[in-house]
Amino acid sequence: MRLTKQRKAISDYFAANPEHAFSVEMIYNQIGDGKMNLSTVYRNVDRLAQLGLLARTLMKNTAYYYVKKEEHQHFMICTSCFKMFPINHVIEEIIPIAIGQTDFKALAHDIVIYGICRRCQLHNEKSKVSF
Numbered sequence: 730m731r732l733t734k735q736r737k738a739i740s741d742y743f744a745a746n747p748e749h750a751f752s753v754e755m756i757y758n759q760i761g762d763g764k765m766n767l768s769t770v771y772r773n774v775d776r777l778a779q780l781g782l783l784a785r786t787l788m789k790n791t792a793y794y795y796v797k798k799e800e801h802q803h804f805m806i807c808t809s810c811f812k813m814f815p816i817n818h819v820i821e822e823i824i825p826i827a828i829g830q831t832d833f834k835a836l837a838h839d840i841v842i843y844g845i846c847r848r849c850q851l852h853n854e855k856s857k858v859s860f
C-alpha cells in the first residue's frame with residue numbers, strides 16, 4: 730500500500746487517539762491546517778476505511794471513524810465528546826434470541842450503544858447550574 734504523506738498524517742492521528750471517533754470535519758480541523766483540503770481528508774479517510782484500518786459508525790447522519798481493533802469488540806460511544814468505551818460483556822447472546830424461529834441466517838452484526846459519558850454528564854450538570 731502506498732502511504733502518501735497526507736494519508737500517513739491522518740493514519741498517525743487516528744493511531745494516537747485509538748479510543749476516539751472522529752468525523753472527517755474533525756480530522757480536517759485537527760490536522761488539515763492548510764496542508765490538505767476537506768476533500769483530500771475525506772478521500773484519505775475513506776481509503777483507510779476501505780483498507781480495513783478504520784471502522785465507521787453513523788451518528789445524526791454524520792459518519793464517524795475510529796481505529797478498527799484486531800479483535801472483535803463492541804463499544805459505547807459518547808455522542809457529545811465522541812470518546813469510545815469498550816463493552817466488556819458478551820452481548821452476542823442477543824443474536825439467536827433476535828433471530829428466534831425465523832430462518833434468517835446472521836452473517837455479521839454491528840452493535841453500538843450511543844449515549845453520554847460520565848464526564849459529559851457532569852459537564853452538562855455544571856453548565857445547567859451556572860445558568
Ligand SMILES: [Zn+2]
Nearest residue numbers: 807810846849
Ligand atoms: Zn463524553
Ligand SMILES: [Zn+2]
Nearest residue numbers: 801803821838
Ligand atoms: Zn459481537
